[in-house]
Amino acid sequence: MSVVTGEDTICAIATAIGEGGIGIIRISGPEAITIADTLFNSKSGKKAVTIPSHQVVYGNIVDPNSQETVDEVILFVMRGPRSYTREDVVEIHCHGGPVPLKRILALTLQQGARLAEPGEFTKRAFLNGRLDLAQAEAVIDIIRAKTDASLRVAVGNLSGKLSEQIKDLRHAILGMIAQLEAAIDFPEEDIEETAAAEVARLITRVSSRLDVLLATAQTGKILRDGLATVIIGKPNVGKSSLLNALLRENRAIVTDIPGTTRDIIEEYVNIRGVPLKIIDTAGIRDTADTVEKIGVERAKELVGQADLILLLLDSSSPLSPEDRAVLALLPGRKAIVLINKSDLPPRLEMDEVGQYTQGRLVMKISVAQEEGLAELEEAIADMVYSGQVAQGEAAFVNNVRHAAALRQARDRLSDAMATIEAGMPTDCIVVDIRSAWEKLGEVTGETVGDDILDQIFTQFCIGK
Known part of the structure; x- marks a missing residue:
């Protein structure tokens, strides 16, 4: 502006x-x-x-x-x-x-x-x-909150939870700079070595606090933007039925005819406070149908972009070439494998499935009988929070810009520690530490440029 x-x-x-x-x-x-x-x-x-x-x-x-x-x-x-x-x-x-x-x-x-x-x-x-800049950004997060958990994180940041921690960290870093500059200004006191040792101790403490904040970044981003979740599997395995069950409404057409879902269906669903941006895809198989083929290719693309994959297999039939093609998409991806139709006589060889799913969570469910869905929701919530403190009780980093600034601040402190260990002059240490102080100031807006401010506020709606 x-x-x-x-x-x-x-x-x-x-x-x-x-x-x-x-x-x-x-x-x-x-x-x-x-x-x-x-x-x-x-x-x-x-x-x-x-x-x-x-x-x-x-x-x-x-x-x-x-x-x-x-x-x-x-x-x-x-x-x-x-x-x-x-x-x-x-x-x-x-x-x-x-x-x-x-x-x-x-x-x-x-x-x-x-x-x-x-x-x-x-x-x-x-x-x-x-407001500081982190609080101002929390305003738009409140407006766009998709669940109560998202709202609590945004309100916490608006009230200054994150800002207070950033300001405390900047104050601690400013103390380091003061110690080092005092050693530079009074060389006759011969305190440079002592000051560097004390600063090294403080760097370790501040870096640990930055690590704690950064540990919340992935969860915070999911609570803010949603967990991009793709449902994949061969045709007629129950993907659309699972989407409907999680949404608790008949959003997708369900029939016994394979290939019913040809386009991508995307909806948000609240799973234990976690906003899932859940995507139902076309069944992955070889097909001559031009429209369905486009849907299959799009489904494969979405797998590469997803935060979480829900892969469905049919408990009532042996593993098919189509199933193996779907399972081959899993390497390097976070996924939960769901054995659907578990209420029917089992014909799926679990040992063979295990060859593809080592180290992954495998759950038996029956979408038709609504069995295992509560356990699935709990598993998704546990995966997102990963044992972290419940949302609303502590500061969460839910903004990509904030997370990047915190990582850069931590990197600059690591550089300062390396400079100390290499026995380099004190003024070289100050350069790295001051850079960390400035990076943290970008979160609250104290050291941010006008171009970044313009970019941030143009994301808001007119009238706010």
Whole structure:
């Protein structure tokens, strides 16, 4: 964004497009209250400019040119710095139809406001010191949360759980820099060797704390974005039935005819708080059908992109060439092998299956009888959390940008440790440690460039 916060007044519709009980137009900036005053006629005769902060007043929005009443509204005034952006903010709560919202927004623009860019309200909150960058990014995570677990992680980060840990780590690193620079500034004291030894001890401690945070990164990313899960198997093995069972609705067509599923079906499902982006694929087999062949090739591509594979085999039939072709896709992939139709007389040779599934979880289920599904859900949740503390009780790294910055900070500390062990000059150690301090500052926004800020806030919706 090229606009500097505070120089002008911005406005936007802050509620989702469509029909609803209430719609909100948000205005922020030095002229927010003045603009509202030109449009708002209160039933009590109050002028908007005289309304105390954080009071709600009932009235009408009136077109100042035609004197036409546009809608019956509630006006909410929040004077800076006690507002989301720390500027003067006005919210106009009107009826939630697209026409009144657009009419009122147009009037605010006519009175001198400009349309807010994506994320500009939150960017102003960050630039004005109300939120740090990690907290600002948590706002969009709350909006996009797919499960209660996702929401708890996002709310925890908005409240500052991650930011507090980052700030503590930066403070510890700053202490290291101070010790080393003192040794450089006072060479007559002959404390360089002692300072380097103390800094090495502190590097070990900080690196361990970074490792603890990074251990949550994979789980945090899954809770934020979802676990990309692909269901694969030969035709008519029960893939679509499993999708329907996990969704608890008939989303996919199920028949006894092999090859019913030709296209890719993708849905989100909540499994013990884990958002699964679950994908039902075409049955993998050789086929002359052009459409089905495309579906089979797409299924194979998705296997390579998946976080988790649910591979189905049929307990009631021997292992077929099609099954072997599916099992051959497993090497290097995280997978759970599901032996479906376990309620039927078994004909599958488990010893032969074991040749393909060594070290992998193999579970017997019956989708038709709803047997083993609860155990499958538990296994998926255990795989995601991997024994970590339950979400909401600690900081989670759920952002790829944050994880990258933490890894780079840890690498710079490793470089500093190598520099110490090599007996190199103290100022060389300081360079690596200061780089680690700056990398951690990128998480909270203290050392981040404008280009990164623009990239982050353009991901937000307009009005937030």
